[in-house]
Amino acid sequence: MNxxxxxxxxxxxxxxxxxxxxxxxxxxxxxxxxxxxxxxxxRKKYSEKLEICLGAILTxxxxxxxxxxxxxxxxxxxxxxxxxxxxxxxxxxxAFIRPSGYYNQKAERIKNFAKYILCNYGASISLFFxxxxxxxxxxxxxxxxxxxxxxxxxLLYAASxxxxxxxxxxxxxxxxxxxFGAGKNFLIPLCGKKDKDYKNIQEFFHNxxxxxxxxxxxxxxxxxxxxKNYCRKKPACEKCPLKSECRKRI
DNA sequence: TACCAGGTCCTCG
DNA sequence: CGAGGACATGGT
Numbered sequence: 086m087n088x089x090x091x092x093x094x095x096x097x098x099x100x101x102x103x104x105x106x107x108x109x110x111x112x113x114x115x116x117x118x119x120x121x122x123x124x125x126x127x128r129k130k131y132s133e134k135l136e137i138c139l140g141a142i143l144t145x146x147x148x149x150x151x152x153x154x155x156x157x158x159x160x161x162x163x164x165x166x167x168x169x170x171x172x173x174x175x176x177x178x179x180a181f182i183r184p185s186g187y188y189n190q191k192a193e194r195i196k197n198f199a200k201y202i203l204c205n206y207g208a209s210i211s212l213f214f215x216x217x218x219x220x221x222x223x224x225x226x227x228x229x230x231x232x233x234x235x236x237x238x239x240l241l242y243a244a245s246x247x248x249x250x251x252x253x254x255x256x257x258x259x260x261x262x263x264x265f266g267a268g269k270n271f272l273i274p275l276c277g278k279k280d281k282d283y284k285n286i287q288e289f290f291h292n293x294x295x296x297x298x299x300x301x302x303x304x305x306x307x308x309x310x311x312x313k314n315y316c317r318k319k320p321a322c323e324k325c326p327l328k329s330e331c332r333k334r335i
Numbered sequence: 336t337a338c339c340a341g342g343t344c345c346t347c348g
Numbered sequence: 349c350g351a352g353g354a355c356a357t358g359g360t
Contacts, residue, residue, distance in 0.1 A: 339360085340357100340359090342355105344355095345353085346354100347350100347353100
């Protein structure tokens with residue numbers, strides 16, 4: 086068996102293979118698909134921060150392409166705005182975000198979020214983001230419809246905090262790398278309980294990597310790129326850039 | 336056709 | 349608690 090590669094080595098390999106991803110993607114006002122990737126690692130605009138929050142909810146268990154369609158509808162109708170989201174009816178909002186799937190649930194979740202920001206921070210995302218990372222995370226998790234991945238995506242990509250995002254791609258690729266998974270043979274054994282596993286996996290990356298907004302930002306984006314193109318459910322290992330470092334290569 | 340996609344919440348037992 | 353199900357569109 087080949088030896089396990091450190092997350093940092095894997096990050097460097099992915100980065101040199103795919104290049105910088107420049108997440109989070111932002112819609113281009115007045116333009117059609119696709120959005121663009123700012124590649125700036127700094128987001129100051131209110132509308133962009135809010136758009137990232139909404140995108141994080143819209144992409145839950147949904148392809149980014151479909152989430153993006155919903156986001157374009159919101160942009161086109163000037164709904165990337167906490168106050169307007171509060172005013173529009175849930176059903177009308179749901180119609181706009183229809184392409185993202187689960188549109189009734191997501192409309193509710195988006196309104197939940199907007200209501201919280203309006204009532205507690207005077208509709209100012211920037212004020213909300215002045216909180217400590219811990220407080221911010223707790224408040225996000227307290228909202229119905231925002232779980233650990235959505236909260237951490239918002240923390241990392243909208244609030245620029247060094248928080249590692251764990252998603253389905255991360256779990257799949259990490260398991261194949263031999264980093265974590267059910268049973269023996271893994272550095273970090275997983276128990277199957279989602280919250281606990283999420284925490285353990287996130288801790289694994291936090292321990293294995295420097296505390297770096299840029300690395301967490303790029304690494305997660307690179308893992309998604311890997312998961313979409315190579316480390317799929319049915320993996321395409323032949324051309325995978327991690328072929329030589331992966332334990333589970335076929 | 337069936338399965339998949341950058342999860343989360345609710346309901347049972 | 350913890351497993352199982354619901355939520356829903358668009359692509360392959």
